[in-house]
Amino acid sequence: MSSPQLPLSVRLDRFQRRFAPYLFVSPFFILFAIFGLFPTLFSIYLSFQAWNPVQGLGTMRFVGVENFAFLLEDPWFWQALGNTFWIAVVSGLPQHLVAIPLAFALVMGVRSLRHPLTAAYFLPFITSAVAVSIVFITIFGTHFGVLNQLIGVLANWPLTAWLFEGIRDQLPINWLGRAPYIKPAISILVFWQFFGFNVVLYSAALMTIPREYYEAAAVDGANLPQRFFYITLPLLRPMIFFAVTLTIIGNLQLFDQPFLLTGGTGGSGQAGLTVAMYLYRTGFEWLDMGTAAAMSWLLFLVIGTATFIHFKFFGRGGLETRE
Amino acid sequence: MKKLLVVTLLLVMGLAWAQTTKLSIGVFEPLNEHVVRVLPKFNELHPDIEVEVRTLGFMDHHNALVTALAVGSGAADVVAIEIGFIARFVAEGGLVDLAQPPFNAGQFEELFVEYAWLQSRTADGRQVALPTDIAPGVMYFRRDHLATVGADINQIISSWDSYLEYGRQLREHGVFLIADAASVASAIIRSDIPVGEGIYFGADGRPLLNSERFIQAATIAQRIRQEGLDAQIGAWSSEWFEAFRRGTVATELSGAWLAGHLETWMAPETAGLWGASEMPGGVLVSWGGSFYGIPTQSQQQEAAWKLVQFLTTNPEVQLEAFRTINAFPAMPVTYDDPMFEEPLAFLAGQQARLLFADIAERIQGIATHPGDMVAEEIFGSAMGQILNEGVAVETALNEAQTLVERRFRR
Numbered sequence: 001m002s003s004p005q006l007p008l009s010v011r012l013d014r015f016q017r018r019f020a021p022y023l024f025v026s027p028f029f030i031l032f033a034i035f036g037l038f039p040t041l042f043s044i045y046l047s048f049q050a051w052n053p054v055q056g057l058g059t060m061r062f063v064g065v066e067n068f069a070f071l072l073e074d075p076w077f078w079q080a081l082g083n084t085f086w087i088a089v090v091s092g093l094p095q096h097l098v099a100i101p102l103a104f105a106l107v108m109g110v111r112s113l114r115h116p117l118t119a120a121y122f123l124p125f126i127t128s129a130v131a132v133s134i135v136f137i138t139i140f141g142t143h144f145g146v147l148n149q150l151i152g153v154l155a156n157w158p159l160t161a162w163l164f165e166g167i168r169d170q171l172p173i174n175w176l177g178r179a180p181y182i183k184p185a186i187s188i189l190v191f192w193q194f195f196g197f198n199v200v201l202y203s204a205a206l207m208t209i210p211r212e213y214y215e216a217a218a219v220d221g222a223n224l225p226q227r228f229f230y231i232t233l234p235l236l237r238p239m240i241f242f243a244v245t246l247t248i249i250g251n252l253q254l255f256d257q258p259f260l261l262t263g264g265t266g267g268s269g270q271a272g273l274t275v276a277m278y279l280y281r282t283g284f285e286w287l288d289m290g291t292a293a294a295m296s297w298l299l300f301l302v303i304g305t306a307t308f309i310h311f312k313f314f315g316r317g318g319l320e321t322r323e
Numbered sequence: 324m325k326k327l328l329v330v331t332l333l334l335v336m337g338l339a340w341a342q343t344t345k346l347s348i349g350v351f352e353p354l355n356e357h358v359v360r361v362l363p364k365f366n367e368l369h370p371d372i373e374v375e376v377r378t379l380g381f382m383d384h385h386n387a388l389v390t391a392l393a394v395g396s397g398a399a400d401v402v403a404i405e406i407g408f409i410a411r412f413v414a415e416g417g418l419v420d421l422a423q424p425p426f427n428a429g430q431f432e433e434l435f436v437e438y439a440w441l442q443s444r445t446a447d448g449r450q451v452a453l454p455t456d457i458a459p460g461v462m463y464f465r466r467d468h469l470a471t472v473g474a475d476i477n478q479i480i481s482s483w484d485s486y487l488e489y490g491r492q493l494r495e496h497g498v499f500l501i502a503d504a505a506s507v508a509s510a511i512i513r514s515d516i517p518v519g520e521g522i523y524f525g526a527d528g529r530p531l532l533n534s535e536r537f538i539q540a541a542t543i544a545q546r547i548r549q550e551g552l553d554a555q556i557g558a559w560s561s562e563w564f565e566a567f568r569r570g571t572v573a574t575e576l577s578g579a580w581l582a583g584h585l586e587t588w589m590a591p592e593t594a595g596l597w598g599a600s601e602m603p604g605g606v607l608v609s610w611g612g613s614f615y616g617i618p619t620q621s622q623q624q625e626a627a628w629k630l631v632q633f634l635t636t637n638p639e640v641q642l643e644a645f646r647t648i649n650a651f652p653a654m655p656v657t658y659d660d661p662m663f664e665e666p667l668a669f670l671a672g673q674q675a676r677l678l679f680a681d682i683a684e685r686i687q688g689i690a691t692h693p694g695d696m697v698a699e700e701i702f703g704s705a706m707g708q709i710l711n712e713g714v715a716v717e718t719a720l721n722e723a724q725t726l727v728e729r730r731f732r733r
Contacts, residue, residue, distance in 0.1 A: 052414050052693075053389055053392065053393030054389060054392045054393065054414050054416070054417040055416035056394075056395050056416050056417070057394060070729070070732070075726075137560075137561070141561060141562050142556075142562060143556075143562055144561070144562060144565055177555060178711055178712075179712055263557075266704075267707075268704075268707035268708075268711045269704065269707050269712055270704060281700075284386065285696060285700075286697045286700075287411060287414070288730075
């Protein structure tokens with residue numbers, strides 16, 4: 001029997017003051033634990049097992065690091081990794097190279113049209129990847145697709161015919177059927193879908209640069225390109241760092257667009273197979289869950305390494321505070 | 324007293340209601356149309372069984388089934404499985420072995436066409452599903468292109484060489500022989516298989532990707548591609564539909580069901596211009612088919628078995644499926660029905676159903692191996708290399724063989 005107790009109401013009051021906050025945040029943590037934390041931990045466990053899901057949970061067999069060893073010797077895994085990097089760079093780099101000057105033009109230039117234009121560029125980002133991919137499949141059609149019709153017209157028009165000399169005998173281009181053209185096709189789609197997001201990011205960052213800097217530079221005799229390279233870009237570094245980090249992480253996990261454009265198969269000669277796609281097929285179509293889990297952790301290592309390198313190169317510049 | 328009476332009455336009604344067994348059946352479109360139509364008949368025969376139909380899209384249904392089997396719950400009591408996916412589920416533990424008591428499915432073996440029965444049987448003799456509809460592989464050809472070239476269909480299909488010769492004649496008129504050379508390879512690897520072997524795996528489980536049959540299939544497909552006889556269009560793409568509508572492709576190897584699709588939505592304006600024949604070179608293969616199985620997790624396996632029997636072994640129900648959703652019956656006894664002699668207007672009045680039935684009865688059985696889907700994927704990739712990238716047949720097939728061997732190291 002405890003010594004002089006406080007009245008029940010006071011004890012209850014103290015209790016709920018201490019624990020009410022935990023109660024209020026618990027829904028998120030419970031959901032996170034079930035749908036976020038547990039699957040992550042389980043997949044680490046699973047990557048050391050061999051499991052055919054159709055046979056039920058009880059049939060898992062411990063195989064140690066065999067899954068990882070298999071993947072590191074698997075030609076398709078290395079090809080998928082190569083494909084992923086190729087698409088990540090070829091679709092990621094233009095996104096930023098186009099978005100920065102575009103955002104600059106939008107912010108510095110036409111003031112009245114800035115919002116409608118930004119909205120127009122941002123529109124592809126909010127469309128459904130599935131719907132867009134289906135439309136692009138039609139656009140990329142070999143015989144009846146719009147893109148090939150356009151290329152056909154341009155290749156025959158005297159003014160632009162010289163641009164197409166090298167590939168004239170490849171026309172009409174089989175974008176989605178031939179290995180050399182699948183990755184460019186996917187990259188075009190990914191670029192189209194995500195560059196608007198970067199325009200928005202850079203526009204926001206550009207708005208924070210004080211106009212006085214530009215005015216001072218103009219007074220000192222700097223022209224537009226000089227103002228861009230010596231004022232805008234350095235002050236934009238934190239945002240570039242942030243946007244490139246997002247691009248790296250997002251592009252290395254690319255799944256939707258290649259999956260839909262190649263119809264789930266990865267295309268001729270696995271040219272359009274990304275690591276995320278290969279992992280999905282290994283787990284859900286080939287029913288080898290252990291290997292799929294192992295692959296997801298290898299992908300995590302790759303993304304982690306890429307981000308680490310990115311931080312090492314640009315980190316100091318990105319994290320230092322602006323004057 | 325009155326209250327007691329009411330309570331007792333409710334209790335008795337509740338008990339009576341609880342006596343009815345509730346079954347669920349999981350199907351993919353368009354099977355649901357057929358199942359819903361014949362359910363009233365099932366209820367007449369078994370008034371104590373209530374059936375709930377769960378329908379999903381084709382891919383969704385099979386993916387959901389994998390998940391449900393993985394975690395041991397969530398699957399319906401009866402599930403429909405299409406031929407392309409049966410290999411996924413033959414691994415032990417997922418579906419009930421219907422050959423065992425109390426089901427004893429072996430008693431029905433004689434009712435079905437031989438190959439359909441064998442397709443749902445594993446190499447170690449477990450009967451994991453019963454066939455409900457089949458798709459005999461046929462060649463559809465355009466009669467107008469045939470007339471332009473002045474060829475005879477029976478002569479064309481007598482051998483692969485004469486088929487290619489027809490292709491060369493067509494090329495001079497600017498018409499393609501077939502949409503994709505790879506479908507020729509698919510057909511050839513599925514024919515002339517020794518008893519007890521699967522398509523991709525031998526009786527001992529060894530992969531056969533670089534065996535004689537595969538080399539022959541790949542070589543013929545390669546010749547078709549190299550001579551420019553195919554349109555290089557993938558099946559089910561919008562270009563494929565367009566090719567049918569515009570008549571730029573003269574033949575197509577497919578299941579008997581393709582005529583139904585062409586007629587209803589793909590190319591209805593080409594009605595009367597098509598004909599059906601056997602595949603060239605005496606190839607007799609299956610190009611589709613559905614089965615019904617019972618997941619081991621079902622709590623009502625006996626009642627589920629009654630439903631499976633009703634849907635698969637009842638000739639009336641099979642014919643009804645044919646009428647409603649063009650699902651070709653797996654039971655030869657139904658082929659005597661007058662509807663098989665009906666001339667099909669889309670095929671210029673040909674009594675094609677008799678042809679389909681004849682082919683169906685001659686297709687030989689092939690064993691199913693759990694690795695079939697992976698091997699098919701890898702073979703498809705090898706064909707892509709051979710046809711699109713010009714890789715040598717032997718090199719590509721040897722590589723495919725190594726890949727499949729590595730996959731099945733366990």
